[in-house]
Amino acid sequence: MSSEQIRYNGRVAIVTGAGAGLGREYALLLAERGAKVVVNDLGGTNSGEGASTRAANLVVDEIKLKGGIAVADYNSVVDGAKIVETAINNFGRVDIVINNAGILRDRSILKISEQDWDLVHDVHLKGSFKVTQAAWPHMKKQNYGRIIMTSSNSGMYGNFGQANYSAAKMGLIGLANTVAIEGEKYNIHCNVIIPTAASRLTQGVLPDILFDELKPQLIAPVVAYLCHESCEDNGSYIESAAGWAAKIHSVRSKGCVLRTSIGQDIITPEYVKSVWSKVTNMKDAQHVNSIGEASGYLLEVMENLKQRKIDGFEDNFKYSAKDLILYALGIGATVKNANDLKFLYENDPDFHAIPSFFVLPGLLLSLTTNLVASGLPEGKADLTNILHGEQYLEICDEVPTSGNLTSTGQVFDIMDKSSGAVVVTNTNSFDENGRLLIKNQSSIFVVGAGKFGGKKDPIDGVIPIVPAPKRSPDASIRYNTSVDQAALYRLSGDLNPLHIDPNFSMMAGFKTPILHGLCSMGFSVRAILAKYANNNPSLFKCVKVRFAAPVIPGQTLQIDMWKESKRIHFVTSVVETGKNVITGAYVDLKQVVAKL
Numbered sequence: 001m002s003s004e005q006i007r008y009n010g011r012v013a014i015v016t017g018a019g020a021g022l023g024r025e026y027a028l029l030l031a032e033r034g035a036k037v038v039v040n041d042l043g044g045t046n047s048g049e050g051a052s053t054r055a056a057n058l059v060v061d062e063i064k065l066k067g068g069i070a071v072a073d074y075n076s077v078v079d080g081a082k083i084v085e086t087a088i089n090n091f092g093r094v095d096i097v098i099n100n101a102g103i104l105r106d107r108s109i110l111k112i113s114e115q116d117w118d119l120v121h122d123v124h125l126k127g128s129f130k131v132t133q134a135a136w137p138h139m140k141k142q143n144y145g146r147i148i149m150t151s152s153n154s155g156m157y158g159n160f161g162q163a164n165y166s167a168a169k170m171g172l173i174g175l176a177n178t179v180a181i182e183g184e185k186y187n188i189h190c191n192v193i194i195p196t197a198a199s200r201l202t203q204g205v206l207p208d209i210l211f212d213e214l215k216p217q218l219i220a221p222v223v224a225y226l227c228h229e230s231c232e233d234n235g236s237y238i239e240s241a242a243g244w245a246a247k248i249h250s251v252r253s254k255g256c257v258l259r260t261s262i263g264q265d266i267i268t269p270e271y272v273k274s275v276w277s278k279v280t281n282m283k284d285a286q287h288v289n290s291i292g293e294a295s296g297y298l299l300e301v302m303e304n305l306k307q308r309k310i311d312g313f314e315d316n317f318k319y320s321a322k323d324l325i326l327y328a329l330g331i332g333a334t335v336k337n338a339n340d341l342k343f344l345y346e347n348d349p350d351f352h353a354i355p356s357f358f359v360l361p362g363l364l365l366s367l368t369t370n371l372v373a374s375g376l377p378e379g380k381a382d383l384t385n386i387l388h389g390e391q392y393l394e395i396c397d398e399v400p401t402s403g404n405l406t407s408t409g410q411v412f413d414i415m416d417k418s419s420g421a422v423v424v425t426n427t428n429s430f431d432e433n434g435r436l437l438i439k440n441q442s443s444i445f446v447v448g449a450g451k452f453g454g455k456k457d458p459i460d461g462v463i464p465i466v467p468a469p470k471r472s473p474d475a476s477i478r479y480n481t482s483v484d485q486a487a488l489y490r491l492s493g494d495l496n497p498l499h500i501d502p503n504f505s506m507m508a509g510f511k512t513p514i515l516h517g518l519c520s521m522g523f524s525v526r527a528i529l530a531k532y533a534n535n536n537p538s539l540f541k542c543v544k545v546r547f548a549a550p551v552i553p554g555q556t557l558q559i560d561m562w563k564e565s566k567r568i569h570f571v572t573s574v575v576e577t578g579k580n581v582i583t584g585a586y587v588d589l590k591q592v593v594a595k596l
Contacts, residue, residue: 008035013227015086016040016077017101019055022150022197025220026098031068033224035096036444038087039063040073048103048119048439077101077127081133084134094135094583098148099128106161117164124150124168129175136188136203140595145188147228149176151237152194153349156248173237174241180235186452189234191226195219196241218243220383251285252294254397257434275433284398313371313409317429318359319439320402321346323492324353331356332479339535351401355540356525357492359393359518359588361407362427362440364493370445372423380458387547389422390443390515392463394542396463401438405429412441413462416454420447424462463582465546473560477527478575481515483554491520510550517547518559524572525557532568541566545585549574557581567591 013030017023019041043052045443054191056072063070071090075082077099087094103123105116111385128149139145154162157170172192179190196215222240225231237248256278272279288294292534328343331354332547335344342350366372413424420441429438441463458464482488486499494516497504505513525543533539551557554577566589572582 004035006225006230008033008096008228011035011095012038012087013094013096013098014038014040014073014087014131014135015098015100016083016092016127018059019043022195022216022219022223023100024059024102025216025548026223026368027070028063028066028204029217029220029224030227031063031070032066034499036072036091037063037070038083038090038094039070040074040075040077040083040086040101041355042074042101042330044103046103047105053331065473071268076123077131078122079237080127081134083131087135087273088138093142094138094246095142095144096146096148097131097135098150098227099131100150101127101147102150104162104165104206106165108161109163110591112164118343120164121168121171124165125171125175127164128172129163132175132179132190137238139183139188140186143187143203144229145180145183145186146229146231147176147183147188147190148223148226149173149179149190150195151176151192153196153239154348155237177235182321184234185513189231191231191233191235192237193223193226194237194239195223195398196239197245205293205371209444214242218324247483249283249287251287253282253285255279272454278433278435283431313374315361315365315407315409317364317405317407318403319357319360320430321351324357324401326349327357327360327478327492327522328354329566330485330492331526332481332485333526342535346401352537353399354522354526354529355537355582355595356393356518356543357396358395358399358438358521359391359440359521360383360406360493361429362409362425362442363405363518365409366425366442366444367494367496369504371411371425372446374411374553384448385449387445387447388442389445390441390463390544391466391518391521392439392542392544395437395540397437399433400431403431405431405437408483413459415456415458416452417445417456418450420445421449421452422446424458463544465544466567466569466586467584468560468571469562469563469564473571474563475531476558477521477531477561478556478558479527480556481553482549485519485553486513486515489516494518512552514550515553515555517545517550517591518581520547520551520572521545523557524559524570524585525587528561528570528587528589529567531561532592532594533589536593539590539593541588541590543585545582548583549581550581552579563592566590568592 010032013035015027018027027037027039039056041056043055043082044050048122048205053074060070060341062073073083073086084094101123105120132147142403149172151172154166158166177193183190197214197219222245229379239246239248256275323346333340333343342348342352343354354494407427409425409427412426415422422445424443427440430436468583490499496506499513499516529535551574557572558575559570561570566586570585571580573580
């Protein structure tokens with residue numbers, strides 16, 4: 001608990017509807033802490049009828065009796081300029097505006113009159129706007145302001161008989177959002193309080209047992225903090241009641257793409273019905289902070305659709321539980337380890353793919369098309385002159401344990417390294433509904449394809465490697481590979497004879513067939529999941545590696561790991577030779593669950 005008292009010395013605050021209830025508590029607390037307060041209250045009834053100076057005067061007298069400074073104002077909030085004028089004429093500035101004034105005219109929808117609607121909106125929504133608008137130039141000039149809008153649970157959730165009130169209160173949230181955006185560069189913050197308090201507006205509405213505990217003085221400190229210069233919140237919605245407070249924000253589901261390409265302009269209601277559960281699935285819902293973020297996501301969807309139509313290379317990748325199991329065996333998963341059973345047995349209740357399996361859609365697209373060769377000036381690349389240099393894999397959305405993916409590939413960058421060319425390819429893989437699940441980026445070194453006058457450095461968007469920290473590893477794990485490791489791994493689809501045919505490997509410059517670099521990467525991903533994710537593949541986000549040297553099947557791999565927040569750096573080496581075979585590598589996790 002901080003020992004430094006929060007003060008408002010030199011600050012001028014306007015509190016509307018301050019003659020009773022919450023407004024009174026706000027005014028008293030701010031004045032007690034050094035603020036000069038304009039106590040605004042029209043003095044009318046709960047339903048907005050009549051006027052009186054008595055309510056505001058009583059609060060001003062109470063403040064003065066305690067040694068504070070305050071002045072009364074009796075104007076309607078619709079005349080917001082007059083209220084601000086009171087602050088300027090008496091105190092010369094305005095720093096804080098708490099839009100608290102409100103009335104109730106509860107009726108069911110059929111019984112709400114135009115007057116019921118207009119009066120409620122005038123006091124709550126228009127009144128808050130008018131006071132804020134009048135205070136704005138003063139706050140902008142002094143480069144400081146704190147504004148509070150008062151919403152309600154009725155606005156957030158609706159309430160029977162309060163269509164006029166709930167609409168106005170939700171409108172205040174929209175108003176606050178824009179005020180927060182426009183005020184940010186002038187150090188004018190706007191936040192929303194969503195209070196539930198015992199007041200003249202809630203008396204008779206709330207049960208007595210609840211009414212008695214909803215003391216306005218328990219909410220006042222929350223609002224006071226939101227009005228202080230040390231509070232950095234801007235655009236927050238804070239609910240508070242009975243000595244409790246919480247932030248509220250809206251979230252949006254990931255949704256579902258309803259077409260497969262930009263050219264598809266017809267969507268049927270029947271198809272929408274068939275995928276409605278995905279549209280409304282809130283499992284992985286995310287908070288969207290701005291219109292820009294919302295639009296950015298939609299633009300990404302459009303770009304993905306566009307790529308699916310124009311990319312020159314497309315391939316289907318169908319897989320089942322059998323494929324996941326074969327891959328897991330190919331990278332060393334074993335029934336000797338009880339934690340690996342989830343990768344090896346399709347009826348295990350937690351059956352999962354090891355995430356690195358999903359390098360295969362991109363790899364197989366490259367092997368079955370001339371994707372790499374298409375990026376070269378002479379268009380020549382085959383299995384005898386290509387080496388896998390770097391690999392990036394990102395899991396973008398939940399991937400099922402069986403499915404039929406469509407992968408689109410393109411050449412993203414080409415570099416001239418004299419002795420050869422580096423071709424960088426991007427592959428995106430989508431499910432049958434057009435949902436982007438997987439991103440792969442491969443850097444392929446094509447021996448002898450250099451000296452074509454190209455650039456040497458990568459463009460933005462080529463995922464860089466990241467050197468490991470210069471300290472001893474935080475953890476190390478060793479795995480033995482089998483002499484049959486490459487023979488087993490190739491059954492997952494990487495059929496390059498370099499990894500099994502002695503004659504072919506000799507032609508490529510190796511004395512004996514070598515292990516697939518992606519197999520070594522799979523072993524490394526297994527190690528990191530085991531050490532830092534409790535073997536939970538759903539915590540995996542992405543991996544980036546550089547392949548530095550070959551591994552001979554039967555050699556022992558050592559994976560050295562360094563934890564940096566949710567990023568696990570690693571270097572993989574061969575124990576028998578001491579050579580590093582994977583460098584500059586890392587796995588990003590959604591959460592670290594380490595057994596210390």
